[in-house]
Amino acid sequence: MRRTRFDDWPCPIARVTDLVGDWWTPLVMRDVLSGRTRFDDIQDSLGCSRAVLAQRLTRLVEEGLLVKEQYEAHPPRYDYRVTEKGVAFWHVLAAMWRWGSDWMWEDGEPPVLLVDRETREEIRPLVVDEVTGAPIDPRRFRRARNPRASVATLESLAPR
Numbered sequence: 780m781r782r783t784r785f786d787d788w789p790c791p792i793a794r795v796t797d798l799v800g801d802w803w804t805p806l807v808m809r810d811v812l813s814g815r816t817r818f819d820d821i822q823d824s825l826g827c828s829r830a831v832l833a834q835r836l837t838r839l840v841e842e843g844l845l846v847k848e849q850y851e852a853h854p855p856r857y858d859y860r861v862t863e864k865g866v867a868f869w870h871v872l873a874a875m876w877r878w879g880s881d882w883m884w885e886d887g888e889p890p891v892l893l894v895d896r897e898t899r900e901e902i903r904p905l906v907v908d909e910v911t912g913a914p915i916d917p918r919r920f921r922r923a924r925n926p927r928a929s930v931a932t933l934e935s936l937a938p939r
Contacts, residue, residue, distance in 0.1 A: 784797060818836070845860060
């Protein structure tokens with residue numbers, strides 16, 4: 780069965796889903812953002828097949844979230860480093876972390892926490908509006924056309 784592609788849809792959520800809408804990609808990014816940069820370390824952490832991991836890492840490099848840097852010539856071995864775009868993806872993972880922490884354990888307590896490296900205090904991510912700093916309430920927003928978008932992008936919103 781062919782997978783539906785969302786990479787040309789006009790919706791940002793659809794496009795992100797096209798990139799990370801599989802089981803492994805968010806976990807690969809979690810591991811790399813947590814400091815695992817070598818293929819074998821990531822593979823050991825996740826337990827996924829080498830082929831699946833190679834495919835996910837290649838896509839993340841192609842999409843500009845990671846860069847691949849050789850650290851050994853024979854055999855060739857690489858580190859995967861997070862780009863600025865990859866660091867910005869942390870906000871997506873943080874929102875997933877918060878929702879998962881709040882809703883995926885019946886007793887209300889997940890077995891792991893996010894903690895500040897220096898203070899060791901728990902961090903509880905929250906999605907806020909960058910203009911007002913207020914938490915975003917989904918009952919208060921709606922989608923609207925972006926007047927700054929290109930004409931071609933706006934034309935893509937037309938019904939198919």
